Amino acid sequence: MIHELSWKAVIFFSIFVGFTLGLSFWLGRKAKSSEGFFAAHGQIPWFVNGIAFAGDYLSAASFLGICGMIAFYGYDGFLYSIGYLAGWIVALFVIAEPMKRMGRFTFADALDSKFNSPGIKLAAGISTLAVSIFYLIPQMVGAGVLVQPLLALPHWVGVVLVGTIVTLIVVTAGMVSTTWVQFLKGTLLVFFSAILTWMILQKGFTVEEGGIDGHKFQSLTVTADDLANDDGTVGTLTNVDVLPTPEGWESTKQSYVHLKNRETQLTSVWHVIKPATDGDPITLTEAQTVTTLTNGNLLINGLPLGTKSGEAVLHPIGYLKSLPDGQTETGPLSPVEFFSILQKSEVVLWKSEKIKAPDTTEVSVYYQKVTSGSQVLRPGEHPTFKGIRSDKFSDKINFLSLMLALFCGTASLPHILIRYYTVKDESSARKSTIVGITSIGFFYVLTLYLGLGAMTSGSLDLSDTNMAAPLLAKSMNTWLFAAISAIAFTTVLGTVSGLILASAGAVTHDLMSSAFGIQMNDDEKVRVAKISSVFVGAIAIVLGILFKDMNVSFLVGWAFSVAASANLPSLVMILFWPRVTRQGIITAIVVGMVSSLGWILLSAEAFEKIYGLDVLKTPAIVPFSQPGIVTIPLGFLTLVVVSLMTKRREDS
Amino acid sequence: MQSRNSKIGLVLFTIYLIVYGGFVFLNAFTPETMEATPIAGLNVAILYGFALIIGAIALSGLYGFLCREKSSSNNEEPRA
Numbered sequence: 001m002i003h004e005l006s007w008k009a010v011i012f013f014s015i016f017v018g019f020t021l022g023l024s025f026w027l028g029r030k031a032k033s034s035e036g037f038f039a040a041h042g043q044i045p046w047f048v049n050g051i052a053f054a055g056d057y058l059s060a061a062s063f064l065g066i067c068g069m070i071a072f073y074g075y076d077g078f079l080y081s082i083g084y085l086a087g088w089i090v091a092l093f094v095i096a097e098p099m100k101r102m103g104r105f106t107f108a109d110a111l112d113s114k115f116n117s118p119g120i121k122l123a124a125g126i127s128t129l130a131v132s133i134f135y136l137i138p139q140m141v142g143a144g145v146l147v148q149p150l151l152a153l154p155h156w157v158g159v160v161l162v163g164t165i166v167t168l169i170v171v172t173a174g175m176v177s178t179t180w181v182q183f184l185k186g187t188l189l190v191f192f193s194a195i196l197t198w199m200i201l202q203k204g205f206t207v208e209e210g211g212i213d214g215h216k217f218q219s220l221t222v223t224a225d226d227l228a229n230d231d232g233t234v235g236t237l238t239n240v241d242v243l244p245t246p247e248g249w250e251s252t253k254q255s256y257v258h259l260k261n262r263e264t265q266l267t268s269v270w271h272v273i274k275p276a277t278d279g280d281p282i283t284l285t286e287a288q289t290v291t292t293l294t295n296g297n298l299l300i301n302g303l304p305l306g307t308k309s310g311e312a313v314l315h316p317i318g319y320l321k322s323l324p325d326g327q328t329e330t331g332p333l334s335p336v337e338f339f340s341i342l343q344k345s346e347v348v349l350w351k352s353e354k355i356k357a358p359d360t361t362e363v364s365v366y367y368q369k370v371t372s373g374s375q376v377l378r379p380g381e382h383p384t385f386k387g388i389r390s391d392k393f394s395d396k397i398n399f400l401s402l403m404l405a406l407f408c409g410t411a412s413l414p415h416i417l418i419r420y421y422t423v424k425d426e427s428s429a430r431k432s433t434i435v436g437i438t439s440i441g442f443f444y445v446l447t448l449y450l451g452l453g454a455m456t457s458g459s460l461d462l463s464d465t466n467m468a469a470p471l472l473a474k475s476m477n478t479w480l481f482a483a484i485s486a487i488a489f490t491t492v493l494g495t496v497s498g499l500i501l502a503s504a505g506a507v508t509h510d511l512m513s514s515a516f517g518i519q520m521n522d523d524e525k526v527r528v529a530k531i532s533s534v535f536v537g538a539i540a541i542v543l544g545i546l547f548k549d550m551n552v553s554f555l556v557g558w559a560f561s562v563a564a565s566a567n568l569p570s571l572v573m574i575l576f577w578p579r580v581t582r583q584g585i586i587t588a589i590v591v592g593m594v595s596s597l598g599w600i601l602l603s604a605e606a607f608e609k610i611y612g613l614d615v616l617k618t619p620a621i622v623p624f625s626q627p628g629i630v631t632i633p634l635g636f637l638t639l640v641v642v643s644l645m646t647k648r649r650e651d652s
Numbered sequence: 653m654q655s656r657n658s659k660i661g662l663v664l665f666t667i668y669l670i671v672y673g674g675f676v677f678l679n680a681f682t683p684e685t686m687e688a689t690p691i692a693g694l695n696v697a698i699l700y701g702f703a704l705i706i707g708a709i710a711l712s713g714l715y716g717f718l719c720r721e722k723s724s725s726n727n728e729e730p731r732a
Contacts, residue, residue, distance in 0.1 A: 075697055082675070082704050089668045092712055093661035340693025378687045379679055379697055388683045396680045403676045430657075430719060437712040441705045448698075575658075 008482030010151060016490050017165055020184065024169045024177035034525040037174035038105040038505050039421040044176075046428040048183050050435020053419055055182030057084075057410070057440060058189055059135075059495040059556070060142035062447075064488060068465035070451020071318065071472075072349070074376035076385045077451055081444035083403050087410025088440065092433040095411045098575050099420045100429035106502075107417040108510040111570050115582040118515045123589040125510030127566040128414040130593060132503045133543070134559035135415070136496065136536075140544025143492045145466055149485065159544035162489075166496045167537030170504070171530045175422055178497040185494035188487050190439055193446045196469075196484065199476050200453035201338060204330035205345065207323055211316030211458040212475055217348075217368065220270070220284040227257060227282075235284065239263055248357035254367060257284055267302050271367035287367040288314055288350075290463060294360055314366075316471070318460035321346040321370050338449065345373040347455060350462055366462045376455070398624035402557065405628030409560030412567035415495075415502035500536050507532040554609060558600055561628050565596035569635035577643075584643030592635035599627035657719050664711050671707065675700050 035041055044052070062084065069077030103110035108124035140159050147158025169177050209216040220235030227234065227242050234240050243258040255272040270284040291299040298305040303312035323330060324344035333341065349371045355363040375381065380388035384402070387395035410416065420429045454460060454468040459475035461467050470488060474481035508529040512518045520528060569592060570585045600606055604620035607613040678685050678700070686697040 075701075078701055079679075082701050085705055085708055086668070086672050089665060089672075089708055089711070093665035093668075093715065097657060097661075336692050336694065339695075339698055340689075343689065343693055343695060374687060374695070377695055377698060378683070380683055388679050399680050400676060407672065427719075431716060434712045434716045438709050441709045445702065445705055448701075 006149075006151075006478070006482055006485065008479055009485045012482050012486035013151075013489055016184070016188075016486060017493075020177070020181045020490075020493070021165070021168060021172075023180055024172040027176045027180070028172035032523075032526065034105075034508075034522050034529070036176065037526045037529055038418070038501075038509075040175040040179055042422060042424050044179050044422040046423050046432040047435055048179065049419060049423050049428070049432035051186040051439055052179045052182035052422075053186075053416070053432060053436030054190065054439040054443065055184070055186030055494040056419060056498040057416060057436070057495075058186065058443060058491065060139055060146070060488065060492050062443075063189065063193075063491050064142065064146075064466045064469060065556075066447050067451045067454060067469040067472075068467070069382060070448060071454035071460055071468035072465050073382040074349075074371075074452075074455070075379050075448075076382035078444075078448045079379055079385060079403070080406070081447050083406025084410065085437070085441050085444050086407050088433070088437045090408060091411040091416070092430070092437060094575070095417070095571060096420060096429045096433045097426040099417060099571075100423070100426045103421060105418070105421060106505045106509050107414055107567070107571070108506070108514075110417075111574060111585055112514075114574070114580075115585075117582045117586075118517065119586045120582060120589075121510040122515035123586045124567070124570075125506040125515060127562075127589050127593050128506035128510065129503055130597070131412075131414060131559050131563045131566070132499045132506075132536075133539070134555050134562065135413070136499050136540045137543050137547050138555045139492050139496050139499070140540050141547050142466070143489070143496075144544055144548060145464075146485070146489050146492070149467060149470065155548050156545050159541055162492050162496065163537050163541035163544065166493055166500060166540075167534055169493070169497050170500050170533045170537070174526075174529070175418075175501060178501050179419075179422060181490075181497055182494040185487070185490045186439060188483075189491060190443050190446075192480075192483055192487055193443060193450060196473055196476070196480065197446045197449040197453070199480075200449055200472075201335060202332045203476075204333045205320055205323060205341060205456055206330070207321065207328045208319035208458055211318060211460070213316055215315040217286045217315070219286065221281045222284060223281055232262065234259060243267065246357070248355050248363075252355060252365075253353055256287065256365065256367075269301075269365055271365075285368045287365050288462065289366070290314065290364045292362045292364075314462050316459050317348070317350050317462060318455050319348055319458050320456055321348050335449070338452070339377065342373045342452060342456075343377055347371050347373060347376050349376070349455075352462070364463075376452075394623045397629060398626050401624065401626035401629035404632065405557070405561040405564050405626060408564035408568050408628065408632055412563040412571060413559070414506065414563070414567075415498040418502050418505060419498075496540065500533050500540070503536045504529045504533040507536075554605060557626075561600065561626065561631070562593060562596045564628055565631035565635050566590075566593035568592075568632065569639045573636070573639050573643075577640075579643055579647055580639065581643045581646040583646040584639045587642040588635050588639035591638040592631060595634055596627040596631040599631060600625075603627075660715060660718050664715055668708065668711055672704060675704060 066077040066080050099110050102113040108121045111124055112120040143162035144155035144158040147153050169181055222235045230241060232239055234242060239262045240259045243260050246258060249256060257270045257272055258267050259270060260267045269287045269289050271287045273283040275282060288301055300312040300314055307313060322345060324341060330341060349369050350366045351369050352364055352366045355365060357363060379385055385399060387399035423429050423432055450469055454472035457472045457475045459471040461471060470481060470485045473484040508525055512528060513520060566589050569588045573580050599622050602621040603625040604615045605625035607615050607618060607620050687695055689695045691699060
């Protein structure tokens with residue numbers, strides 16, 4: 001929560017940025033034509049392109065989001081890893097080679113290869129922009145979130161810094177420099193994640209009573225009488241008074257007790273675990289609180305936020321309560337033992353509840369929940385995946401819909417598809433996808449180790465799930481922390497540069513040149529592309545600052561749903577169905593895009609996270625949040641029906 | 653050659669789709685299956701999940717291998 005400037009991280013990051021910018025300017029001399037700017041002259045070696053796929057695809061959401069989700073909830077984050085990778089199977093087996101054969105600069109080229117229709121370019125260009133902007137927002141917000149622990153600078157500085165560097169990279173040498181940035185980032189990310197995983201396995205598991213700051217979390221066994229009398233003792237604590245329930249705490253989901261120390265006058269909050277049978281002793285476990293005062297200041301466990309005397313920070317968490325057979329330490333573990341031992345251990349997870357006090361201060365209370373390893377390693381614990389354990393059919397459909405969107409989304413993301421034009425032929429496109437799948441798959445296997453390693457590292461910050469992986473590295477070694485933080489930051493650079501380039505391509509080729517028929521020579525095209533890159537970069541900076549306070553990681557999921565619904569039906573059908581018509585493609589893109597977007601905006605997820613409505617009072621309009629299972633088939637159906645109708649008219 | 657590659661691609665794609673579909677449906681409709689620990693103390697969720705990732709890498713390698721064989725032996729064949 002309190003972040004100090006890490007010089008080591010600054011050094012790492014500066015070296016990386018300096019190197020990539022230098023490379024960009026040097027390569028920029030070669031990439032003067034539009035062929036060079038958009039497709040790196042098709043001269044990128046297939047192996048480099050394959051690793052660049054990983055650098056392009058493994059966004060901050062993949063790295064920080066998935067690790068954080070696994071660290072706080074267990075297996076569920078790994079479902080994203082599985083779904084994200086499975087999408088590459090569609091890309092390799094169905095899309096890769098025809099994409100390379102039919103297109104030149106943008107994926108709209110491939111859709112339009114048979115028709116030469118401005119309408120197709122317009123629809124595909126707009127869908128590229130919509131998907132890319134959705135994808136950009138969480139990346140830019142992530143940049144701001146990362147800069148705080150890394151450079152101890154405010155959020156907006158991180159956003160502006162990333163936006164500026166990326167725009168420079170793209171403007172200097174377009175696809176050439178973008179590819180090399182992504183190649184470097186992909187290599188570093190996979191390499192350092194592998195080192196971190198190896199260190200986790202070498203360290204093994206230990207049983208602890210608290211995190212790495214040395215604070216041992218207490219638990220008290222008390223009777224109901226203990227809490228009722230005022231003799232100053234509660235369990236093993238002396239000199240404490242039990243306070244009456246404060247205002248705002250009367251209707252909490254969990255029960256809590258407030259204890260005030262007579263000497264320090266400090267109040268601590270304890271989570272009450274009621275006994276199975278009445279009359280048995282009650283267990284109280286130490287909770288942690290973050291109080292947001294009306295003036296915006298924070299109180300941590302009742303004290304002002306800070307590291308000086310009389311101030312406090314949240315204690316780091318993430319530890320095992322027990323190992324199998326009463327062990328307290330395992331020593332180095334094999335990759336299989338890591339899971340089989342965790343399966344039989346008990347982990348202390350922390351859950352939270354928000355309490356609104358009448359004077360409008362808000363309290364987040366975090367309490368311990370001892371969870372068996374078998375529960376940690378099973379799916380269905382995170383709110384997004386609770387559908388798995390729900391009895392409601394619509395919750396199960398929601399889960400299926402999300403997994404379908406992940407499967408179909410990858411091969412429809414414009415910033416991934418343009419990478420097929422940077423290699424020389426279909427065989428290179430195929431080989432680079434295979435390299436991409438191998439490196440991305442290897443990384444996703446590591447995410448489960450990294451996440452669970454963070455869960456048991458004693459270093460987790462309760463208030464920031466995204467920092468799980470960097471903090472795990474910090475608990476091992478400060479140089480490693482510096483490296484991982486700098487890599488996380490460059491993760492944003494790699495993905496954002498791909499997105500900006502895809503957007504600039506859509507604006508220049510699909511919209512201006514084809515849809516609006518503006519005649520441009522090659523130099524003008526490059527100039528327009530550079531101007532649109534700056535423009536998109538500026539929009540990205542503004543959005544990154546505007547969306548600062550929102551948890552925007554769900555937008556990545558939206559981008560997948562919209563991409564799969566709008567783009568996949570046309571991409572697949574143009575390859576396998578000779579009767580596709582121009583009108584069929586245009587309508588399918590528009591219907592897929594509008595229906596998936598509309599569905600999302602009318603869903604419970606949007607009601608809660610965007611409009612801030614309580615879905616219990618204002619029920620959402622659509623029955624479940626994830627649109628894919630309805631809107632992807634709808635896109636296919638639209639394409640087939642419209643193609644059949646327009647064909648008949650043309651025939652007659 | 654193109655159509656052969658795309659045929660191989662479609663066959664492998666169908667295999668993966670069935671295996672992935674099996675994982676998703678097992679999760680959705682019999683989540684308790686995922687908790688069983690059939691091999692080496694690992695539960696089905698981890699075994700199946702790792703199999704999906706390693707399987708994707710293996711199938712992509714197989715595809716690359718099969719396509720390479722075809723393209724080297726059928727260079728002279730006219731395109732369909």
